[in-house]
Amino acid sequence: MGLRNIVVTLKVTPKPEEIRFDPVTKTIDRSKATNEINPADKNALEMALQLKDRYGGRVIVVSMGPPFWEPFLKLAVAMGADDAVLVSDRALAGSDTLPTSLTLARAIQRIGDYDIILTGEESSDGGTGQVPPGIAEWLGIPHVTYITSIEIIEPGKARVKRTIKGGYEILEVDMPFLASVELGCNTPRFPDFRRKRWAEREFKLKTWSIADLGLSPEEVGFKGSATTVDTLMELKPPERLRSRITGAPDEIAEELARIIRELLR
Numbered sequence: 001m002g003l004r005n006i007v008v009t010l011k012v013t014p015k016p017e018e019i020r021f022d023p024v025t026k027t028i029d030r031s032k033a034t035n036e037i038n039p040a041d042k043n044a045l046e047m048a049l050q051l052k053d054r055y056g057g058r059v060i061v062v063s064m065g066p067p068f069w070e071p072f073l074k075l076a077v078a079m080g081a082d083d084a085v086l087v088s089d090r091a092l093a094g095s096d097t098l099p100t101s102l103t104l105a106r107a108i109q110r111i112g113d114y115d116i117i118l119t120g121e122e123s124s125d126g127g128t129g130q131v132p133p134g135i136a137e138w139l140g141i142p143h144v145t146y147i148t149s150i151e152i153i154e155p156g157k158a159r160v161k162r163t164i165k166g167g168y169e170i171l172e173v174d175m176p177f178l179a180s181v182e183l184g185c186n187t188p189r190f191p192d193f194r195r196k197r198w199a200e201r202e203f204k205l206k207t208w209s210i211a212d213l214g215l216s217p218e219e220v221g222f223k224g225s226a227t228t229v230d231t232l233m234e235l236k237p238p239e240r241l242r243s244r245i246t247g248a249p250d251e252i253a254e255e256l257a258r259i260i261r262e263l264l265r
Contacts, residue, residue, distance in 0.1 A: 040120025101134025
């Protein structure tokens, strides 16, 4: 029951507490934020590596982003991935989830021979959870969300466990399929330091443009997006009323009772 390619999508995201929004372009300003591999994507990578350890196959990481993401993809290789692909093109700037999922699907098609595609449940900067199902729809394959484990039960078929409200489900799914992995469902391994040195010095990252994937500028970026940000608003957290009840003990008790009755209504 050996596997062929296990593809993992990986995104580099700014730490949520450090991001700012550009009021002019209405996009995320990453310039002053510390970047990291999207936490849920690291869980997806760890699950892929565990599947490789158990069933064989090759783990290939694919990402869509600017050239400075290269060290993060090499870190994934140091953790145990066999190969990595970065789709990088200026035309991709401003892409929403629609052209993002299309671009990643085209890259996965070019990689080929995949049995399982693993993604994080969502990205920490966008938080929509729309890209994983979108990739599956473009590829025309089954998808399951919020999974915590995968077991190959027979050639071409897997059993997955997914989290639902109040419990979990056990599902059987035909390969190839896509699964989004629940944040925190495992503990990502540390990179192998000798492999890390090799990845930094010798590993050759594959870099593809949209032309390599047969895409036009009209299909990606702002032009290919189905949504735009119209308005940005800052939502301030609610503040406490901080009112104080004074008077004699009986008066305070009576006032508290009145306030509670009002709340219960």
